[in-house]
Amino acid sequence: MHIGKTKQMQRREFLRRASALGLAGAAAPWALNLAAIGEAAAAGSAGGYKALVCVFLYGGNDHGNTLVPYDPASHAAYQAIRQTLATPREQLAATLLNPRLALPDGRQMALAPELGRLKTIFDAGQLGVLMNVGTLVQPTTLAQYKAQSVPLPPKLFSHNDQQSVWQASGGEGATSGWGGRLGDRFLQSNGNALFSCVNVAGNAVFMAGQQAVQYQMSPAGAVQIDGISKPLFGSQACADALRSLITAPRSHPMENELNRVVARSIGAQGIVSGALSSLPPLTTPFDTGNSLAMQLQMVARMIGARASLGVSRQVFFVSIGGFDLHDLLLAQHPGLLGSVGDALASFYQATQELGVADQVTSFTASDFGRTLTSNGDGSDHGWGSHHFVLGGAVKGGRMWGTLPSVSVNGPDDVGQGRLLPTTSVDHLGASLASWMGVSATELPLVMPQIVNYTTQDLGLFTA
């Protein structure tokens, strides 16, 4: 699309980057290697690019009303347990899933009515549902859970901790997540290492690697610091003083860390703003009133700019909150799901527009699933949940994993319809990492607990 402009753009970009780097100067210890930027830009435009996008649903998505039992017996069981929370069966007919491999025992599942756009992509074979996935340390049976005879994830049912376990295999205070550790594997091959892990939401431990640093940007782009960009209160000397004060290395670790962030911000902003401004606008519509859609639109634009950003492998993080619906589940959950479905569908369409649909995979994640039982107006904190994996390379139209029974005190229930996961986040992460190109021997560097499982790849992707 913008290939015709590439040569001219690369030269312009190089010059502008060189000047941006000069500004950041010695205070930018992160790898922005000028020669490597040029090489990686070439590599990026030559193909071989891949990106992974984590869509985190903060608060614990109610999986029970996201993927809903549809065959008459299962729906009746669901209705009996959920009572007023249950979605009526007739509202689910349009989003009934017909997976390419039928579910066992004649079971049928439907997406929430608001997820119609995802149903279309499922039918086209580019979206699948991973059933009952959650945090584990190793394969765990209900008997083992009850006897506490195997290691379990720390602080089950606690929001902040389970967010952290999902993202980083450890409770609050963990310092590296699997998105970041995935980024670590590609720091060398990405000419511009800083753009290996790009976060368009707030800071998330998912995106911190052992070496990889998450680059945070806003849905509107990178923010320029006005005070150093032109004379400050009429004084160029003041602008220069500001730049020096906020970027100089410091001896106190907190002061130094602060200035490292500022220096990164300044250096990256020039590159990102330049790269984005030279792109044609996306024609795929994104709902400007949907914050998740706006984040994903920026991810799509960054992917569009991959060549000038000098990257061939990237991990992105976006998020949407509000899922902790102990109350008002019926009033609020459909709207949230609608936002997720629309944002994901628009994003997938944008990757088609960019010609990279086969090279970009997005997936949902959340603190935990919720209870199947009702507390009258909502549901409580659970464990295993259902999640989506979406992209042109996905062997979609399928439902992976094990479909849980619709019951309280059933074979997967640790209480009140909280699901003991039958597929672990480690499995999911390892499968995604393999698709990104991480070798089997290096998988434990990304997902250390994967060594606790015999099956490692979930077969989410075509070839």
Add this chain to the structure above:
Amino acid sequence: MNAASASPSASALFLPPSGAPTEAEASRFLAQAGFAATPVDIVRVQTLGMAGWLDEQFDAPRSLSHFDWLISKGFDKAKFRNGFAGVDATLWRKFIGSPDALRQRVVLALSEIFVISMAGLPVAWRGFAVAAYVDMLETKAFGSFRGLLEGVTLSCGMGVYLNMRGNQKGDPRTGRLPDENYAREVMQLFTIGLQQLGPDGRPRTDDTGPLDSYDQGDVSELAKVFTGWNFDGASATSPEFMRRPMTHSANRFAVGPKRALHVAIAATADGPTALGIALDTLADHPNVGPFIGRQLIQRLVCSDPSPAYVRRVAEVFADNGRGERGDLRAVLRAILLDPEAREPAPGPATGKLREPMLRFIQWARTVGLKSPNELWNVGSLADPAKRLGQSPLRSPSVFNFFRPGYVPPNTDLGKLGVTAPEFQLCNETSVAGYLNFMQGVINNGIGELKPDYTADLGLANDASALVERYALLLAANALSVHSKDVITDAVATIAARSDAGRRNRIRAATLLVMATPEYLIQQ
């Protein structure tokens, strides 16, 4: 006195008593115990001493309540029922303008521990729910922890935010169970935390690792205790009920025996009695002192207090010297007068990144920002790209803007295991957003709140004196000589021949001081 005497005195006529804090020491104390240090405040601390200043502030009169202010401005009209109109304004009114600085500072800190947020209050009269909640924190801030806990628990705002309001007994016929949200979070966040703690706040462990404070069974049991509560006379036409504690309905209260942790609650205990037993049990738990004490230290003084500091504060929490537990005045005194607060040993973990909203409030108080028509139209500062990424009572969730255990990944702090909660808000976007926002407000204020630099115009003729003054007031004189020189040289390039030039000198000096890492990391 000391190095601080080299700076222009806050009040040239004032001679502090011998042994009094220096101006820099007073300024530093005021940034912890209040928001800002005006020359008048500095003299007051020097006159009374720090302990005396605290005593005066504990008894300072309260300004008009948030609730009454909203009514006085007509926000109780029905058309405002489903919004937060006026709430940001009244919050800024007090945080910027109310003279009881210690109380306001502690209220803001408590609002970050006992979190409710405008990001999640789906109820009619939601603005008044927030106003009443903050008023309640003001009322309880200097009382007992047990009283504060009950105020939080029975407030309509928390009732809506964490769903205790409307929580009802289970129904064996339908399988409905009590809502667990408040039961879980009151333990995890407001009282005891997830792990058993020693008296110095460090987790207790055994062969298997850290010991949990409670399990899912404890949550389910406590959820039963917290059934039956609802608004005291909800009304579509008047928000008045929002400032009354919730009331109990016996017919929605779970039947049968219950327990709060290890304490049995008889089936005969009615709802309020059962709630009282549960809150007593939680407030008496040995975790509370170190758990809450450490978080209050983090909000007021430093990000990674030593275990010894936490222990000293927890000891005062356990006993204020008169045999009383949970005396918050005594706890606040212990936090703010502790040797580690007053004279911290230099080290990698010393200090804290100032919270973005505290930087703005400090600046506003330092320049004496006024709202001439009482509009206080600052609005929400929550947008990280254009504003501060943080605004009072606008946390994204009950887990606050940042977690007390946050360790910034991939940093020297991470390698050292230093907790630095505020860094959770610090990223490439927010650092730029902060500088741009402050440049704008320093230049021309925000809303109808315009800074008046007239009083400093004379000082602005002397760039060095100007920088010294703002370094003292804003940064407690913590700027390095080098940073001051850089700023002074730059400010001096602005011609001071006109008032316009002198104003620009003041603006530049202020922004540059507030951009230095020595300012932003409050030590």
